Amino acid sequence: MLGLYLHIPFCSSICNYCNFNRGLYDDALKTRYVDALRTEILRESQGSAADTIFFGGGTPSLLEPRDVASLIEACRATFAMPGDVETTLETNPETVDRAKLDAFRAAGVNRLSFGVQSFQDAELQRLGRIHSADRARRVVREARAAGFENVSLDLMMWLPEQRVADWLANLDALIEADPDHASLYLLELYPNAPLRDEMARAQWSQAPDEDAAEMYVRGLERLDAAGYEQYEISNVARAGRASRHNLKYWTDGEWLGFGCGAHSTRAGVRWKNVAATGDYVDRINARAGVVVDRRALTREERLEEALFTGLRLNAGVDIDRVGARYGCDVWGRFGDGLQPFVDEGLLVREGPRLRLTRGGMLLANEVMSVFV
Numbered sequence: 001m002l003g004l005y006l007h008i009p010f011c012s013s014i015c016n017y018c019n020f021n022r023g024l025y026d027d028a029l030k031t032r033y034v035d036a037l038r039t040e041i042l043r044e045s046q047g048s049a050a051d052t053i054f055f056g057g058g059t060p061s062l063l064e065p066r067d068v069a070s071l072i073e074a075c076r077a078t079f080a081m082p083g084d085v086e087t088t089l090e091t092n093p094e095t096v097d098r099a100k101l102d103a104f105r106a107a108g109v110n111r112l113s114f115g116v117q118s119f120q121d122a123e124l125q126r127l128g129r130i131h132s133a134d135r136a137r138r139v140v141r142e143a144r145a146a147g148f149e150n151v152s153l154d155l156m157m158w159l160p161e162q163r164v165a166d167w168l169a170n171l172d173a174l175i176e177a178d179p180d181h182a183s184l185y186l187l188e189l190y191p192n193a194p195l196r197d198e199m200a201r202a203q204w205s206q207a208p209d210e211d212a213a214e215m216y217v218r219g220l221e222r223l224d225a226a227g228y229e230q231y232e233i234s235n236v237a238r239a240g241r242a243s244r245h246n247l248k249y250w251t252d253g254e255w256l257g258f259g260c261g262a263h264s265t266r267a268g269v270r271w272k273n274v275a276a277t278g279d280y281v282d283r284i285n286a287r288a289g290v291v292v293d294r295r296a297l298t299r300e301e302r303l304e305e306a307l308f309t310g311l312r313l314n315a316g317v318d319i320d321r322v323g324a325r326y327g328c329d330v331w332g333r334f335g336d337g338l339q340p341f342v343d344e345g346l347l348v349r350e351g352p353r354l355r356l357t358r359g360g361m362l363l364a365n366e367v368m369s370v371f372v
């Protein structure tokens with residue numbers, strides 16, 4: 001079944017490391033945008049089956065619950081959806097309170113993904129985040145009280161001035177908060193990120209590379225011990241709580257993205273919507289197309305992508321199945337490049353499955369480069 005991604009490009013303030021498609025919240029523009037998004041969904045041809053809705057951003061929790069309800073309703077009017085649709089809302093802890101969480105639940109959201117990033121105020125301030133560690137702790141309790149049984153937290157690793165002990169303290173706080181799912185991201189500093197200048201001015205440093213590797217491995221060991229199962233390079237979950245939506249990206253699935261800058265992949269074709277929010281709204285209102293880039297992937301590209309995204313999963317990738325789908329003897333073709341990683345213990349071949357070990361996950365890009 002399809003996954004549906006709805007992009008909400010508004011934030012209350014802009015974090016100094018952020019490279020996403022987003023801008024400052026503007027109430028009038030938000031209203032026009034939600035109308036446009038609804039129109040884009042409703043003009044999609046009817047009847048395809050979809051089982052996930054993911055509100056990503058930006059900060060989707062800046063929407064009013066009635067906006068979210070109307071967008072979910074548009075999805076239901078357009079797609080055939082089963083009863084147990086996974087409906088995720090990315091949420092900034094500072095943008096919600098108990099009443100708003102209740103209203104999101106009533107609107108049909110059943111999974112919250114909180115951008116916590118850190119449980120230490122000094123780290124949050126260095127990132128320009130607007131919430132405090134205390135707020136992050138409280139918001140998870142409020143989500144539970146509002147009836148959310150599927151809560152995810154994002155944490156960022158390798159932050160300025162963060163050392164291994166700080167990172168592990170963040171993980172202890174996460175485990176205490178007891179979410180159902182967690183995503184652990186490495187801070188990536190893009191070339192013009194304002195955080196780079198701030199780091200230079202304040203003389204903040206990042207821990208050495210080997211410490212980043214230690215953070216990753218020791219952090220995951222701590223989560224293993226707390227009963228979380230790692231299912232993807234950056235994601236862990238309690239049993240049955242892996243993100244159904246994100247799994248579509250890693251299992252050669254199909255998804256439709258709505259909103260400015262959203263990407264879609266379906267039947268071997270990939271396309272992207274215009275990125276600027278105002279431009280997107282104007283085009284929808286003029287009944288014009290919003291797609292700015294569309295191309296059919298070659299069979300070769302689909303094969304490569306199925307292999308390297310599948311390898312992100314702990315379960316690995318079934319190379320016989322992928323090979324059958326794309327008409328290729330995968331081991332015959334890539335085996336020479338992969339065997340050295342198997343010999344080094346970074347990659348395991350078990351029957352038709354190929355999977356990275358945890359050590360291999362640290363060097364995933366190197367292993368995956370065999371496929372491209």
Ligand code: SF4
Pocket residue numbers: 010011013014015018019020022057058059092115
């Ligand atoms: S809240 Fe998220 S999307 Fe918005 S500026 Fe910060 S990192 Fe970027």
